[in-house]
Amino acid sequence: MSEHGGNVLEMALKSGLDPAEIIDFSANINPLGMPASLKAAIIEHLACAEYYPDVEYRQLHAALALAHQCQPENIMAGNGATELIYSIVNQLRPRTALLLTPGFAEYRRALQRAGCQIENYPLDEASSFQPDERLLQTLAERRPDCLFLATPNNPTGLMPDPALLQAIVNCCRRYDIALIVDEAFIDFLPEVPGLIPQIGDYSRLYILRSLTKFFAIPGLRLGYLVSSDRPGLQQMKQLREPWTINAYAALAGEVILNDGAYIHQTHQWLAQQRAWLFDALATLPQLRIWPGAANYIFLRCLRPGFDLQQALLQHRILIRHCANYPGLSADYYRVAIKSEAANRTLIAALQQVFADG
Numbered sequence: 001m002s003e004h005g006g007n008v009l010e011m012a013l014k015s016g017l018d019p020a021e022i023i024d025f026s027a028n029i030n031p032l033g034m035p036a037s038l039k040a041a042i043i044e045h046l047a048c049a050e051y052y053p054d055v056e057y058r059q060l061h062a063a064l065a066l067a068h069q070c071q072p073e074n075i076m077a078g079n080g081a082t083e084l085i086y087s088i089v090n091q092l093r094p095r096t097a098l099l100l101t102p103g104f105a106e107y108r109r110a111l112q113r114a115g116c117q118i119e120n121y122p123l124d125e126a127s128s129f130q131p132d133e134r135l136l137q138t139l140a141e142r143r144p145d146c147l148f149l150a151t152p153n154n155p156t157g158l159m160p161d162p163a164l165l166q167a168i169v170n171c172c173r174r175y176d177i178a179l180i181v182d183e184a185f186i187d188f189l190p191e192v193p194g195l196i197p198q199i200g201d202y203s204r205l206y207i208l209r210s211l212t213k214f215f216a217i218p219g220l221r222l223g224y225l226v227s228s229d230r231p232g233l234q235q236m237k238q239l240r241e242p243w244t245i246n247a248y249a250a251l252a253g254e255v256i257l258n259d260g261a262y263i264h265q266t267h268q269w270l271a272q273q274r275a276w277l278f279d280a281l282a283t284l285p286q287l288r289i290w291p292g293a294a295n296y297i298f299l300r301c302l303r304p305g306f307d308l309q310q311a312l313l314q315h316r317i318l319i320r321h322c323a324n325y326p327g328l329s330a331d332y333y334r335v336a337i338k339s340e341a342a343n344r345t346l347i348a349a350l351q352q353v354f355a356d357g
Helices: 008-015 036-044 046-050 058-068 080-092 105-113 133-142 162-174 196-201 230-239 247-258 260-282 308-313 340-356
Strands: 075-078 096-101 117-122 146-150 178-182 205-210 223-226 287-289 296-301 332-336
Touching: 036 046, 036 247, 046 247, 058 075, 058 247, 075 080, 075 230, 080 105, 080 178, 080 205, 080 223, 080 230, 096 105, 096 133, 105 117, 117 133, 133 162, 146 162, 162 178, 162 196, 162 205, 196 205, 260 287, 260 296, 260 340, 308 340
Parallel strands: 096 117, 096 146, 146 178, 178 205
Antiparallel strands: 075 223, 205 223, 287 296, 296 332
16 A cells, blocks of 8 residues: 555554644645535535435536536546546556656556556756656657646645646647646645646646645545546546545535635645745755745755654654655655644754754
């Protein structure tokens, strides 16, 4: 099973700690918590658990389509974006794929399960973990069946240059390469429109979105896929198991995108706390950090052989190690941006562990 952030229980069991005492910086979830509008809606609709959801999820798809000014036939909702990663791979059945590394593990797992031949396109410190024009050359020369691209990237939190991103879209269209763009964290970037407005320009452009991170509902699991490939989406809906989205998750998708106050409050929190946490981390000479755009910060511990995750666990803080990302060593970590109090606790703990070491 692939390792992800947020597995507090497992880490607590391994360390002999009480899970309730651990501050979880390993999962990139909005610390504002579930929107009050959704809590009220769930209470009001508690009885919906007594009925099967609409197997077509018509109201959910209509709400998502309205939010993105497209038609419901252009959207497929799923049990988190992860379900849809596997669905799109099963639909496309690519023989070859290009993956930027480091990157989200489930792209690789889905492609491997489908028997796809994967070529890595490594990003490293020398390239500031950012793609450049050489990626366009690689696409033109290798012409893979599909390319997965995360904007922003996980775990680095970095966004590609906008002009390069557009060039990648154009290149994929030119060579008929299916382009799957994972925008799971793009809601945290209020000034970035994403690529959904461009789906009409290329039928093999597929946009993945997640509502679990921004709206703090990872336990409900809700994501969606947007594309102008209506026949493909319809076939995917017909082939998957029925009722993969529970009634409360479907209700969430109908409610939360209209919660403008929550969305605005989240953007205000993140702008303030990302700047504060980045500056505080930058004062620690034992760390190298990257200026990501998402709600998490990617960093490297410069002290050789030092297990920063284990050191912080002694302070009841869990961060995400990145050693299992292809192309990264055990020196790399990812920390979520949390509340002001939690962020200050993290910095104090880091100062302590480096002073003790």
